[in-house]
Amino acid sequence: MYTVADLKKGLKIILDGDPYLVVAFDFVKPGKGQALYRTKMRNMINGTLLDRTYRSGETFEPASLEERQMEYLYKEGDHYTFMDQQTYEQVVMEEETLGDAKNYLLENLKVEVMVFGEKAIGISLPNFVNLRVTGTEQWAKGDTSGNDSKPATVETGYVLRVPPFIEEGELIVIDTRTGDYSTRVKG
Amino acid sequence: MKVDALWLRARVIKAVRDFFWERGFLEVETPFLIPANAPEEHINPISALPSWQLQTSPEICMKRLLCSGHQKLFQISRCWRSNERGSRHLSEFTMLEWYRTDCDYQALMADCEELLQYVAATCLPDGLSFMHNSVQISPFVPWQRISVQEAFLRFGQVDVWGCLKKGLYEEILTSVIEPALAGFDSPVILMDYPAELAALARNKPGNRELAERFELYVGGLELANGFSELNDPLEQRRRFEDTNCARSNAGQTVLPLPEPFLNSLATLPASAGIALGIDRLVMLTAGVDTIDEIVAFTPEEL
Numbered sequence: 137m138y139t140v141a142d143l144k145k146g147l148k149i150i151l152d153g154d155p156y157l158v159v160a161f162d163f164v165k166p167g168k169g170q171a172l173y174r175t176k177m178r179n180m181i182n183g184t185l186l187d188r189t190y191r192s193g194e195t196f197e198p199a200s201l202e203e204r205q206m207e208y209l210y211k212e213g214d215h216y217t218f219m220d221q222q223t224y225e226q227v228v229m230e231e232e233t234l235g236d237a238k239n240y241l242l243e244n245l246k247v248e249v250m251v252f253g254e255k256a257i258g259i260s261l262p263n264f265v266n267l268r269v270t271g272t273e274q275w276a277k278g279d280t281s282g283n284d285s286k287p288a289t290v291e292t293g294y295v296l297r298v299p300p301f302i303e304e305g306e307l308i309v310i311d312t313r314t315g316d317y318s319t320r321v322k323g
Numbered sequence: 324m325k326v327d328a329l330w331l332r333a334r335v336i337k338a339v340r341d342f343f344w345e346r347g348f349l350e351v352e353t354p355f356l357i358p359a360n361a362p363e364e365h366i367n368p369i370s371a372l373p374s375w376q377l378q379t380s381p382e383i384c385m386k387r388l389l390c391s392g393h394q395k396l397f398q399i400s401r402c403w404r405s406n407e408r409g410s411r412h413l414s415e416f417t418m419l420e421w422y423r424t425d426c427d428y429q430a431l432m433a434d435c436e437e438l439l440q441y442v443a444a445t446c447l448p449d450g451l452s453f454m455h456n457s458v459q460i461s462p463f464v465p466w467q468r469i470s471v472q473e474a475f476l477r478f479g480q481v482d483v484w485g486c487l488k489k490g491l492y493e494e495i496l497t498s499v500i501e502p503a504l505a506g507f508d509s510p511v512i513l514m515d516y517p518a519e520l521a522a523l524a525r526n527k528p529g530n531r532e533l534a535e536r537f538e539l540y541v542g543g544l545e546l547a548n549g550f551s552e553l554n555d556p557l558e559q560r561r562r563f564e565d566t567n568c569a570r571s572n573a574g575q576t577v578l579p580l581p582e583p584f585l586n587s588l589a590t591l592p593a594s595a596g597i598a599l600g601i602d603r604l605v606m607l608t609a610g611v612d613t614i615d616e617i618v619a620f621t622p623e624e625l
Contacts, residue, residue, distance in 0.1 A: 169520070
């Protein structure tokens with residue numbers, strides 16, 4: 137159990153059944169008055185922000201969250217299935233929960249899945265993933281249009297801007313933090 | 324960056340000291356370690372030695388000096404309040420207190436105006452404006468004086484007595500009133516507090532509900548708290564006991580009473596005293612928004 141004295145940025149607590157991350161905190165105390173503990177918290181399941189003010193004496197349940205090594209298996213409709221590397225237990229996450237991460241999910245990709253209770257609430261991807269280009273227009277040699285990038289579709293269906301010289305079938309490196317093209321895989 | 328802040332801090336403290344010396348105030352030092360502070364419902368002293376405490380304010384000792392005949396006193400000292408840490412709070416901080424006999428809180432408001440003008444002229448780069456949350460505040464334009472009742476009505480459209488009854492006073496004050504005060508380009512004096520919020524202050528003459536207490540706000544930052552001193556020992560003891568009763572009901576420790584102070588209170592002449600946070604004055608002078616930026620070390624850095 138936490139008390140208001142434990143409140144600080146980065147603390148994870150349970151509120152109305154959901155895990156929340158404290159993203160901002162301040163101690164406020166008007167002239168000789170009662171102390172107030174002002175927090176801004178992010179719901180770790182749906183990302184919504186919440187402002188809450190607490191007073192001395194209030195307590196909080198710590199949210200125990202586990203990061204588990206898993207492998208991405210397959211997608212069925214809006215549902216993505218992952219398997220725990222150690223227990224072989226499978227968990228399913230909805231597209232909405234995954235957010236942009238779905239753009240980089242290729243079968244057998246190793247990811248860290250954040251588990252709260254029995255529920256998978258998010259994943260951490262490697263910073264860079266390699267994906268093959270499945271569709272992009274041929275670059276016309278001597279093109280003088282001045283465009284320094286063109287759209288390309290990769291094997292997960294994700295569309296991004298790549299340099300004009302990238303060709304269909306090439307393997308490229310994508311930065312999952314920005315969603316941008318990083319470099320091409322040689323050979 | 325911190326090197327500059329420490330120079331500025333030293334300059335502000337020197338300016339404050341010069342200001343009071345020039346006006347004939349006696350600079351005093353009173354013990355930090357005392358058997359009892361004035362008990363407050365929401366201030367917890369830090370214990371030191373078996374059953375003694377670090378001062379939460381030098382007020383008890385300074386008022387006893389007034390009882391023994393001194394007329395104008397000031398002190399710049401460390402104070403300690405348990406579990407107070409935030410962007411504007413440190414558990415250990417520096418307080419300026421000054422006291423005058425033969426006057427009431429109006430004289431202190433005039434002192435505040437002169438002091439802030441003096442500090443601005445000697446310590447600010449442009450000699451003109453303090454800065455808080457990117458807002459410039461000039462001590463040279465006419466100051467605003469607003470009663471607490473009026474502030475609650477004007478900025479929050481609520482009645483302060485109703486807020487007190489419902490336990491919403493602090494919430495409204497910090498989330499509605501203080502942000503509204505941050506919009507003024509002059510310092511603001513919030514005055515005439517409900518008597519229950521002023522345990523050591525004298526009530527307004529013929530008024531049992533309001534006390535002669537005021538707070539000085541600069542850019543919405545609470546800088547100083549002053550009042551006309553209560554000098555009725557029986558009334559003071561009764562208020563201390565009420566405070567302890569409220570503490571006990573809230574599950575807080577009951578605090579020892581400062582008996583020598585109560586015993587000498589009958590000899591306290593009509594006087595007024597005020598506490599001003601030096602760290603916050605340095606923040607306003609440096610134009611920074613967190614207390615961390617103007618101290619040599621925060622507790623987390625030790």
